[in-house]
Amino acid sequence: MTAAPDTDTTAADGRYTFDNATIDAARQVRLLAEILDGHSTDVLARAGVESGWRCLDLGTGAGSVARWLADQVSPAGRVVAIDADPRHVPTHELIDVRTGDVTTLDLGEGEYDLVHARLLLMHLPQREQVLRRAVAALKPGGVLVVSDWDCTHLEEMLLRGAAGLAEAFVTFQTALVGLAVDNGASASWAHRVPVAMRDAGLVDVEAEVHNRLWTGGEAGCLLHASNSRQMQAAVLARGVSVEQLATLRAAMEDPGTLAWSYPMVTSVGRRAED
Template sequence: MTSSDTTAPASTYMFDNDTTEAARQVQILADVLDDHTISVLESVEVPHDGRCLDLGAGAGTISTWMAGELVPAGHVDILDLNPRHIPTHDRTTVITGDVTTHEFTAAAYDLIHARLLLMHLADRDQVLARVAAALKPGGVLVVSDWETTHLDEMFVRGSAEVAAAFLAFQRALIGLGETGGMDSRWARRIPAAMTDAGLVGVTAQTFNRVWVGGSAGMLLHDCNSRQKQTELLAAGMTLEQLDTLRTAMTDPQVWAWHWPMHTAVGVRPAN
């Protein structure tokens, strides 16, 4: 099922779902992050017939998992600015709309999930507060975002040439995001923002791992470099550096940490 939030103006995000690399990118993101996300969602209490909301769903893998496993007798709404990569499901409803202007129904959801969304929004704290108000009493909010600082500590193993290209890419890519309004440090503030929004029982954890060339975590860098090539070159990278990076991202002798993902869980008070 689909519907449209026709009054919502488009927002500008770092990546465009209409590019040729976008379908590959959202699937790689799922491969990198879904195990972590599912482990967190499995730890929260949600009624089997509950109503969930997935914000900025990417490939829709978590939305589909929630509909099939977390609330097998319930329903999942999906709000996404450009939901073209989200599959249909008989117990999901896709809403095309902008989270920054969408009118959320108060006290409507048992669970709301947002991953790699709020870090890109200039009014992220206000959006989080509005989203929290859409929870039913006792409802749960799960927010995950990357912290994209300490870029010079990510590279683990490979030649000096590869290390230099990798760091140049990270600095240029994150610089583009920050120019567009992304907050590299927001992820660490999620627990405080949840508390400020009135949520209780807030907990948080950090997920990260070392990836080797050819694995999903490294292929994401390759994919991102192709999506943003024009902007990366304008930011000072060279085609030679991009070629070096892309070759290295498929080499199992090259290792790197990813950006750490901070995931926080908060509950709307029952009273």
Template sequence: MRSTDTAAPESADTGGYLFDNDAVDAAEQVRLLAAMLDGDTTAVLADLGIADDWRCLDLGAGAGTVSAWLADRLGASGHVTVVDEKPQHVVARDGMTVVAGDVNTTDLGRDRYDLIHARFLFMHLPRRERVLERAVAALKPGGVLVVTDCDASRRGDMLVVAPDPVAEVFTAFQDALTGIGVGNGMDPAWARRIPAAMRDAGLVDVSARVTNRLWAGGEAGMLLHDSISRQVEDGLLARGMDLAALTALREAMHDPDVWAYSWPVYTGVGVRPTP
């Protein structure tokens, strides 16, 4: 079942998001993110021992690949709800309801879900702790919250092999991109605080893992920079980059002799305590 209805909003307090699913390059961006991250995400989720009858919530689902993975593992009594402000890249299917809604304001309910998952979402929310508290309240006692974000505060450690002009452009791009995000309410260092935030929100049995890998030009982790640079080109130009530099960056992201790590990816897991 696919739905575009939303529950009554709790407030009008929203924050801007760095990317727009209506952008020309948005479909490519969410596809690349899925290619980069799904293996690690599904490994974490598989360790939870998902039961056939679980009720799951996927916040900010992107391409919807994690939602689909969950739906494949549920029985007829299980269900996945997707909440995304612009969910046009999510393909609805049996056992899944897709809701067009802003996670800042959409009512998530209480004591409703066995699992709530969010990836590359909370770091962009100006009032992320409030949304986290609402997500915890939406869990059933014993339910599990899984939050994944990247640490964009250590940008100087990313590039491994590249000619000098590319190194300078790559660093300028990362700095400008982060500046745009911060201007929209993003916290580049939030990912490292996920476990503490989960504890402060009342979750127990909190654990976390950090993953990263080396990417070569032409692979998903590098092509993502090309895609992002096109989506936020106006903002990059406003922060001092020029078209020649962006062209050099984009060409380098396809060069197999240019290597870089992605941003370190932190995944926190916490459980709502039972009475």
């Protein structure tokens, strides 16, 4: 079994692995939205988001979830969207876009009906501290929704592909996730979020796993090709060959390829009423 490396106890510098300023970043965040927004908005709808709510979207990325939230809380609510580089977030009259580092930025106390974080905490060495600060930012009765990839079973993702793809795919994924871990990410954090939520005092904690199979040419496969371009220099330095990247990219466009996304674990908890 090829499992991704992980870290929670070793030192890491905490750099976010992907850079919103790169050429492929805009495409990456659009693909992530296409892959994940249906799941995220379904969970948020079940959480009861409604008009008048004040919401905080941490690591907002393309801002697609923030925009959905703004539509739900209209006309009296508000959405605060925070990202270290929010250049891809669209303008919206109910979205207050803020640039900042969530590990140091003041999130406030008891201000929000909802705090949402997708594909953020897994990348932060300070993930549990940030989660506790997100809990503190909730109003009594407020809801925290955290979604992160489970990157621990990389060898199970590819179901079918051209000759040579299996080795290229796993080699690339192992290098990519290993790079993220070296930068402070955790490949297995998603499974521990419900416990972290309980430890932070949340109640009614629930979790579910979302995944689906993608065909070459669809968003779930195209994301791997996009990642391979954005992180090309770094994964080449970790032992992935130019030939393997070419094999991977061609396969992610090939309708004969079948691959799962990384499983997404979404955890939901509520701050107790005072």
